[in-house]
Amino acid sequence: MPGRATTPSTEAQRVTSINITNASKVFESWDGEEIVALEDISLDIKENEFVSLVGPSGCGKSTMLRLLAGLILPTGGAVEIDGTPVKEPRKDTGIVFQQATLLPWKTILDNVLFPLSVMKEMKPDSEQIARDLLILAGLGGFEKKYPDELSGGMQQRAAICRALVHDPEILLMDEPFGALDALTREEMSLELLRIWTERPKTIVFVTHSITEAVLMSDRVVVMSARPGRIMEIIDVPIDRPRTFEVEASNDFQKCAQRIRYLITGK
Amino acid sequence: MTSKNAPSASATSSPASEKSGLAYHLRRIWYLGQDVVLPVATFIALLILWEFCVKTFDIPVYLLPAPSVIYEETASEWSIVWGHTVATLITVLLGFGLSILISLPLGFALTSSRHVSNAIYPLLVLTQSIPKVALAPILVIAMGANELPRVAVTFLVAFFPLVIAIATGLLSVPADLIELSRSYKTNRVQELLRIRIPYAIPFIFSGLKAAIALAVVGAVVGEFVTSDRGLGYLIQTSTAFFRMPLAFGAMVLLSIMGIVLFQLVGIAERVFFPWSSSKQVFAS
Numbered sequence: 251m252p253g254r255a256t257t258p259s260t261e262a263q264r265v266t267s268i269n270i271t272n273a274s275k276v277f278e279s280w281d282g283e284e285i286v287a288l289e290d291i292s293l294d295i296k297e298n299e300f301v302s303l304v305g306p307s308g309c310g311k312s313t314m315l316r317l318l319a320g321l322i323l324p325t326g327g328a329v330e331i332d333g334t335p336v337k338e339p340r341k342d343t344g345i346v347f348q349q350a351t352l353l354p355w356k357t358i359l360d361n362v363l364f365p366l367s368v369m370k371e372m373k374p375d376s377e378q379i380a381r382d383l384l385i386l387a388g389l390g391g392f393e394k395k396y397p398d399e400l401s402g403g404m405q406q407r408a409a410i411c412r413a414l415v416h417d418p419e420i421l422l423m424d425e426p427f428g429a430l431d432a433l434t435r436e437e438m439s440l441e442l443l444r445i446w447t448e449r450p451k452t453i454v455f456v457t458h459s460i461t462e463a464v465l466m467s468d469r470v471v472v473m474s475a476r477p478g479r480i481m482e483i484i485d486v487p488i489d490r491p492r493t494f495e496v497e498a499s500n501d502f503q504k505c506a507q508r509i510r511y512l513i514t515g516k
Numbered sequence: 517m518t519s520k521n522a523p524s525a526s527a528t529s530s531p532a533s534e535k536s537g538l539a540y541h542l543r544r545i546w547y548l549g550q551d552v553v554l555p556v557a558t559f560i561a562l563l564i565l566w567e568f569c570v571k572t573f574d575i576p577v578y579l580l581p582a583p584s585v586i587y588e589e590t591a592s593e594w595s596i597v598w599g600h601t602v603a604t605l606i607t608v609l610l611g612f613g614l615s616i617l618i619s620l621p622l623g624f625a626l627t628s629s630r631h632v633s634n635a636i637y638p639l640l641v642l643t644q645s646i647p648k649v650a651l652a653p654i655l656v657i658a659m660g661a662n663e664l665p666r667v668a669v670t671f672l673v674a675f676f677p678l679v680i681a682i683a684t685g686l687l688s689v690p691a692d693l694i695e696l697s698r699s700y701k702t703n704r705v706q707e708l709l710r711i712r713i714p715y716a717i718p719f720i721f722s723g724l725k726a727a728i729a730l731a732v733v734g735a736v737v738g739e740f741v742t743s744d745r746g747l748g749y750l751i752q753t754s755t756a757f758f759r760m761p762l763a764f765g766a767m768v769l770l771s772i773m774g775i776v777l778f779q780l781v782g783i784a785e786r787v788f789f790p791w792s793s794s795k796q797v798f799a800s
Contacts (some may be wrong), residue, residue, distance in 0.1 A: 321698060347696065351690065352691045369701060
């Protein structure tokens with residue numbers, strides 16, 4: 251895959267892999283009833299791999315993402331990044347939500363710099379890094395604007411820049427394009443692929459859209475609901491770079507049909 | 517990106533010739549001014565109607581003085597009236613300031629934990645269920661016949677909506693935003709200062725607007741019970757001597773004071789937190 255290799259000299263030491271082993275998550279509701287959100291999840295994700303999680307509502311996709319982010323802890327099994335259990339949020343993960351969640355009182359540039367500023371990691375070149383990211387995301391010239399002056403798609407691009415500003419190894423995306431209209435959504439998925447090609451990262455991408463998952467991912471993890479389990483992991487054998495033209499290909503259709511069958515039974 | 521080209525395209529499409537000529541300017545003034553012109557014209561029309569009715573039907577001055585009589589009597593004793601206005605303004609501002617000083621920490625405490633909230637909230641509701649007019653004379657005995665009971669009554673009338681607005685604002689932060697900040701390892705103080713308080717600013721300002729309007733009411737209630745100065749005192753003494761135009765004048769000054777203070781809070785919001793005013797909870 252051209253353009254995707256990281257610096258070869260450090261690759262041997264810097265393998266940021268995610269290992270989820272028999273992980274489960276049980277929530278207790280206010281009346282003491284136990285809700286099994288995730289049951290016996292095992293999944294290994296390689297460095298710079300693009301993995302999507304798809305499945306019906308309530309299958310625990312978002313819960314899994316929050317386990318990886320260290321926002322919640324598993325009730326059983328293990329979630330490890332680089333061989334270390336995830337016990338709290340790590341500095342080498344970035345997260346993007348369905349809503350852009352920009353701070354309305356900060357400019358786009360300051361929003362992108364927010365992670366560095368709260369983690370007290372502002373350096374002299376931080377602002378330049380943020381500006382370069384905004385240009386990469388097609389937001390050059392909007393640095394001094396406020397979030398409500400931008401369209402939904404542009405806000406979400408800024409949110410992606412914010413997640414990338416501290417150069418995390420892992421990018422966790424929870425239905426990042428779910429709140430956008432269909433056209434913007436398609437445009438954004440190609441945009442994300444382009445950014446990912448230029449700045450390779452391990453991406454875990456939660457989505458409801460089967461075509462989005464197949465178009466973008468190396469592997470698609472199909473989950474079932476109540477309790478959340480992994481049904482099948484599907485390899486997407488399509489060369490990169492990908493455009494919408496691959497949607498017509500046989501491999502694409504086969505993957506999409508298999509996923510649809512697993513989710514809907516049809 | 518196509519969106520960058522959009523403004524220049526629309527700017528060139530409107531011909532410059534349309535923007536000249538008297539008719540254009542008159543129409544423009546009308547469009548810009550109708551938000552101001554219409555309410556002002558209605559108000560003046562009502563005043564004229566009032567004046568006309570009082571004169572035509574010969575309504576006695578102790579029932580309803582004409583606007584012109586109110587103005588003349590108030591203006592003739594302006595230096596005295598002004599002193600009373602300043603006295604009330606001081607009470608209002610002291611009570612309002614005290615409301616802010618006490619409401620902010622109370623709002624933080626209410627949202628900090630469920631136990632604190634369970635402990636404090638019923639007490640807050642209790643303070644609101646006590647009629648302030650009934651409480652005022654008791655406060656005078658406890659605090660003495662000075663500024664203190666008036667400020668206390670003003671505070672008691674004004675602070676509650678402010679506490680509720682602050683607490684609501686702090687709790688209305690979207691869960692995603694809190695998760696985002698936690699994913700960057702923020703502690704609770706950082707979360708409060710960098711996420712919750714800024715997010716609550718529009719809510720806090722709608723609380724401040726309610727509080728300043730109520731502070732004027734509270735100050736007058738305080739003055740009714742114990743005072744030798746202030747517009748509330750002026751209304752009481754004027755009505756005791758059937759000097760209705762002066763009482764009406766004091767009432768007008770009270771409403772002007774309320775409107776001006778309310779607008780000042782709105783201006784402060786627009787000046788210091790320009791991003792907030794576009795996200796108004798209520799239009800001002």
